[in-house]
Amino acid sequence: MLKPLGDRVIIERVEEEKTASGIIVPDSAKEKPQQGRVVAVGKGRVADNGSVIALDVKEEDKVVFQKYAGTELKHEGKDYLILREDDILAIIG
Amino acid sequence: MLKPLGDRVIIERVEEEKTASGIIVPDSAKEKPQQGRVVAVGKGRVADNGSVIALDVKEEDKVVFQKYAGTELKHEGKDYLILREDDILAIIG
Amino acid sequence: MLKPLGDRVIIERVEEEKTASGIIVPDSAKEKPQQGRVVAVGKGRVADNGSVIALDVKEEDKVVFQKYAGTELKHEGKDYLILREDDILAIIG
Amino acid sequence: MLKPLGDRVIIERVEEEKTASGIIVPDSAKEKPQQGRVVAVGKGRVADNGSVIALDVKEEDKVVFQKYAGTELKHEGKDYLILREDDILAIIG
Amino acid sequence: MLKPLGDRVIIERVEEEKTASGIIVPDSAKEKPQQGRVVAVGKGRVADNGSVIALDVKEEDKVVFQKYAGTELKHEGKDYLILREDDILAIIG
Amino acid sequence: MLKPLGDRVIIERVEEEKTASGIIVPDSAKEKPQQGRVVAVGKGRVADNGSVIALDVKEEDKVVFQKYAGTELKHEGKDYLILREDDILAIIG
Amino acid sequence: MLKPLGDRVIIERVEEEKTASGIIVPDSAKEKPQQGRVVAVGKGRVADNGSVIALDVKEEDKVVFQKYAGTELKHEGKDYLILREDDILAIIG
Numbered sequence: 001m002l003k004p005l006g007d008r009v010i011i012e013r014v015e016e017e018k019t020a021s022g023i024i025v026p027d028s029a030k031e032k033p034q035q036g037r038v039v040a041v042g043k044g045r046v047a048d049n050g051s052v053i054a055l056d057v058k059e060e061d062k063v064v065f066q067k068y069a070g071t072e073l074k075h076e077g078k079d080y081l082i083l084r085e086d087d088i089l090a091i092i093g
Numbered sequence: 094m095l096k097p098l099g100d101r102v103i104i105e106r107v108e109e110e111k112t113a114s115g116i117i118v119p120d121s122a123k124e125k126p127q128q129g130r131v132v133a134v135g136k137g138r139v140a141d142n143g144s145v146i147a148l149d150v151k152e153e154d155k156v157v158f159q160k161y162a163g164t165e166l167k168h169e170g171k172d173y174l175i176l177r178e179d180d181i182l183a184i185i186g
Numbered sequence: 187m188l189k190p191l192g193d194r195v196i197i198e199r200v201e202e203e204k205t206a207s208g209i210i211v212p213d214s215a216k217e218k219p220q221q222g223r224v225v226a227v228g229k230g231r232v233a234d235n236g237s238v239i240a241l242d243v244k245e246e247d248k249v250v251f252q253k254y255a256g257t258e259l260k261h262e263g264k265d266y267l268i269l270r271e272d273d274i275l276a277i278i279g
Numbered sequence: 280m281l282k283p284l285g286d287r288v289i290i291e292r293v294e295e296e297k298t299a300s301g302i303i304v305p306d307s308a309k310e311k312p313q314q315g316r317v318v319a320v321g322k323g324r325v326a327d328n329g330s331v332i333a334l335d336v337k338e339e340d341k342v343v344f345q346k347y348a349g350t351e352l353k354h355e356g357k358d359y360l361i362l363r364e365d366d367i368l369a370i371i372g
Numbered sequence: 373m374l375k376p377l378g379d380r381v382i383i384e385r386v387e388e389e390k391t392a393s394g395i396i397v398p399d400s401a402k403e404k405p406q407q408g409r410v411v412a413v414g415k416g417r418v419a420d421n422g423s424v425i426a427l428d429v430k431e432e433d434k435v436v437f438q439k440y441a442g443t444e445l446k447h448e449g450k451d452y453l454i455l456r457e458d459d460i461l462a463i464i465g
Numbered sequence: 466m467l468k469p470l471g472d473r474v475i476i477e478r479v480e481e482e483k484t485a486s487g488i489i490v491p492d493s494a495k496e497k498p499q500q501g502r503v504v505a506v507g508k509g510r511v512a513d514n515g516s517v518i519a520l521d522v523k524e525e526d527k528v529v530f531q532k533y534a535g536t537e538l539k540h541e542g543k544d545y546l547i548l549r550e551d552d553i554l555a556i557i558g
Numbered sequence: 559m560l561k562p563l564g565d566r567v568i569i570e571r572v573e574e575e576k577t578a579s580g581i582i583v584p585d586s587a588k589e590k591p592q593q594g595r596v597v598a599v600g601k602g603r604v605a606d607n608g609s610v611i612a613l614d615v616k617e618e619d620k621v622v623f624q625k626y627a628g629t630e631l632k633h634e635g636k637d638y639l640i641l642r643e644d645d646i647l648a649i650i651g
Contacts, residue, residue, distance in 0.1 A: 001465040002436070005428055008461060033166050033175075040462075043428070047141045048419045056098055056136070064095070064166060064175075071461060073405050073436060082405075082436075082461050089101060089164060089175050090133075093094040126259050126268075140234045149191055149229070157188070157259060157268075182194060182257060182268050183226075186187040219352050219361075233327045242284055242322070250281070250352060250361075275287060275350060275361050276319075279280040312538050312547075326513045335470055335508070343467070343538060343547075368473060368536060368547050369505075372466040373651040374622070377614055380647060412648075415614070420605045443647060445591050445622060454591075454622075454647050498631050498640075512606045521563055521601070529560070529631060529640075554566060554629060554640050555598075558559040 002075055004042040004082060009057055011036035011065065011081045033064045033089055036081065045085075055085045062092040095168055097135040097175060102150055104129035104158065104174045126157045126182055129174065138178075148178045155185040188261055190228040190268060195243055197222035197251065197267045219250045219275055222267065231271075241271045248278040281354055283321040283361060288336055290315035290344065290360045312343045312368055315360065324364075334364045341371040374447055376454060379417040381429055383408035383437065383453045405436045405461055408453065417457075427457045434464040467540055469547060472510040474522055476501035476530065476546045498529045498554055501546065510550075520550050527557040560633055562640060565603040567615055569594035569623065569639045591622045591647055594639065603643075613643045620650040 004010050014035045038061045044054040057063060070083025097103050107128045131154045137147040150156060163176025190196050200221045224247045230240040243249060256269025283289050293314045317340045323333040336342060349362025376382050386407045410433045416426040429435060442455025469475050479500045503526045509519040522528060535548025562568050572593045596619045602612040615621060628641030 003463045003465050005457070005460055005462060010462065033164050046425055047143065049142065049421065050419065050423055050425050051143055053139055053143050066164065071405050071438065073461075075464075085098070088098055089166075090098060090103065091096045092168075093096050126257050140236065142235065144236055146232055146236050159257065178191070181191055182259075183188045183190045183196065185261075186189050219350050233329065235328065237329055239325055239329050252350065271284070274284055275352075276284060276289065277282045278354075279282050312536050326515065328514065330515055332511055332515045345536065364470070367470055368538075369470060369475065370468045371540075372468050375649045375651050377643070377646055377648060382648065418611055421607065422605065422609055422611050443591050443624065445647075447650075498629050512608065514607065516608055518604055518608050531629065550563070553563055554631075555563060555568065556561045557633075558561050 002040055002073075002080070002082075004040055006042045007045040007055060007085045008042045008082055009038055009055065009085050009088065010040040011063065011070075011083065012039050012078065013081060014062070034067050035062065035064055035092070037062055039080065041085075057085060057088055057091060064089045064092065095133055095166075095173070095175075097133055099135045100138040100148060100178045101135045101175055102131055102148065102178050102181065103133040104156065104163075104176065105132050105171065106174060107155070127160050128155065128157055128185070130155055132173065134178075150178060150181060150184060157182045157185065188226055188259075188266070188268075190226055192228045193231040193241060193271045194228045194268055195224055195241065195271050195274065196226040197249065197256075197269065198225050198264065199267060200248070220253050221248065221250055221278070223248055225266065227271075243271060243274060243277060250275045250278065281319055281352075281359070281361075283319055285321045286324040286334060286364045287321045287361055288317055288334065288364050288367065289319040290342065290349075290362065291318050291357065292360060293341070313346050314341065314343055314371070316341055318359065320364075336364060336367060336370060343368045343371065374412055374445075374452070374454075376412055376414040378414045379427060379457050380414045380454055381410055381427065381457050381460065382412040383435065383442075383455065384411050384450065385453060386434070406439050407434065407436055407464070409434055411452065413457075429457060429460055429463060436461045436464065467505055467538075467545070467547075469505055469507040471507045472520060472550045473507045473547055474503055474520065474550050474553065475505040476528065476535075476548065477504050477543065478546060479527070499532050500527065500529055500557070502527055504545065506550075522550060522553060522556060529554045529557065560598055560631075560638070560640075562598055562600040564600045565613060565643045566600045566640055567596055567613065567643050567646065568598040569621065569628075569641065570597050570636065571639060572620070592625050593620065593622055593650070595620055597638065599643075615643060615646060615649060622647045622650065 002010055014037055038057050038059055041055050044052045046052055065088045069087035070081045072081055095103055107130055131150050131152055134148050137145045139145055158181045162180035163174045165174055188196055200223055224243050224245055227241050230238045232238055251274045255273035256267045258267055281289055293316055317336050317338055320334050323331045325331055344367045348366035349360045351360055374382055386409055410429050410431055413427050416424045418424055437460045441459035442453045444453055467475055479502055503522050503524055506520050509517045511517055530553045534552035535546045537546055560568055572595055596615050596617055599613050602610045604610055623646045627645035628639045630639055
């Protein structure tokens with residue numbers, strides 16, 4: 001199991017589907033967001049007074065994130081992306 | 094449904110109309126603002142003490158925003174723009 | 187009506203008059219300030235503790251501002267400039 | 280009358296005199312300070328908690344300031360310089 | 373013994389194993405994270421009010437960290453890496 | 466008399482002596498510190514809450530400072546250097 | 559005697575020994591840390607509220623520091639390095 005630190009989030013990419021209900025990024029966009037599923041979240045950002053500001057995303061959330069954000073890694077045979085919560089644009093409700 | 098995170102706002106672009114009451118951006122402007130309708134807003138910016146500072150714009154507001162701000166995305170067949178509230182210049186009242 | 191957000195201010199440019207009482211920017215200045223009339227002001231800057239710091243300029247103030255500051259826009263047939271209060275140098279009393 | 284905003288100060292340049300009591304900037308200095316008389320001061324810097332931190336310089340002070348600081352403007356036929364108080368190096372007592 | 377200062381952490385690199393349970397960084401990743409074992413931690417980050425914010429990682433934690441983070445050093449014949457806790461991406465639980 | 470503003474300090478350079486008790490900067494150093502005598506100090510840095518944090522150096526202190534820091538000026542026929550206290554490295558006790 | 563200001567520390571370099579107990583920096587490291595002995599420490603960093611945050615290193619500590627940090631100076635015939643505490647990586651216990 002991977003436990004992200006601080007305000008980091010681990011995401012499993014979801015292939016972009018071309019169905020009516022999916023998110024489809026237009027080909028011409030310069031900075032394409034991508035879609036994924038949150039698999040682990042850090043405890044949150046530690047403020048200067050020592051208090052912890054919990055994250056807004058939680059495990060199993062479907063999210064849209066900036067394309068070039070974060071670092072890719074492989075764990076137990078699967079590909080993940082680890083990024084900061086601020087690189088996540090929106091939750092797909 | 095797309096729920097933006099933090100101080101992000103989702104906007105649907107509105108075509109610039111050339112009527113007397115519409116916003117018309119002069120052609121020669123280097124950095125042209127654009128017009129849109131707010132479709133979803135985040136909960137607000139989280140300050141260092143953990144408190145949440147709510148956004149000033151709300152759903153259905155008509156707004157003027159910086160042209161190159163934000164990230165474009167398509168959801169359920171429609172084009173949206175997701176940007177930070179600070180990239181919004183003014184509300185059209 | 188345009189309602190600026192936060193610490194933004196909407197200004198209508200005033201042509202520089204060459205009378206003794208007007209502000210005349212020397213031709214050789216690298217960074218020429220310009221003169222305008224405030225037509226709308228935002229509610230102010232939101233500090234990190236959530237309090238709002240009201241602006242010092244108000245509607246109808248005549249102001250001098252940095253030449254290249256802000257974004258130009260046209261509304262109901264008139265040209266305006268929208269900029270942050272910090273780009274305003276002085277009020278003409 | 281020009282009323283500077285925030286931590287800005289309006290200065291009238293004073294020609295550098297080559298007398299024993301004047302400030303003479305050495306010709307070889309890369310970044311030459313200059314001398315002037317304060318003609319108007321802003322109310323001060325607004326801190327994040329909304330309090331105002333008054334300026335240390337006041338009208339009629341003779342000051343030394345950084346050469347390339349600020350913006351030049353002409354008002355009622357006179358040339359002035361408007362700069363931030365932090366660009367003022369010292370008061371000539 | 374080496375005692376890191378502040379928010380610094382000393383890590384002993386662990387060779388990337390190609391077993392199913394290990395972390396395998398894909399060859400094509402631009403910015404490859406790496407795996408290590410924490411051997412010493414600083415007392416934490418000192419906040420502006422003087423309080424100390426303890427680190428989240430502790431000795432013997434297995435961690436994933438950014439490839440080019442930190443400074444390499446040799447101590448008593450062994451190679452270590454000293455980096456800031458913020459360069460650590462996740463703990464392997 | 467020159468009264469520096471804020472956290473600024475006015476220094477009179479002292480020639481580097483090559484005696485055993487003097488500070489001798491090695492010729493090969495890329496960034497050579499220099500030696501001087503403090504002739505005037507500002508009231509201190511004004512913190513965001515309006516309180517003033519007094520300086521640690523005082524008049525007549527002999528100090529070592531960064532070579533390229535500050536601005537040179539001439540006053541009543543003498544050469545001085547005006548710099549921020551943070552550019553002073555150490556007091557020679 | 560040299561008394562460093564604020565969060566500065568004066569260090570006397572210690573030659574890297576190639577014994578088993580010494581720190582040996584690998585030749586290939588891009589950014590080699592170095593070893594030294596602390597000879598003087600400043601009173602600490604002055605926080606924005608005026609309180610002083612004392613340093614963690616003390617006189618006689620053996621420390622490892624970043625190679626290109628700080629400024630070299632000679633005092634009473636000896637070579638020293640003056641740097642900020644944040645450039646010190648670890649104390650050798």
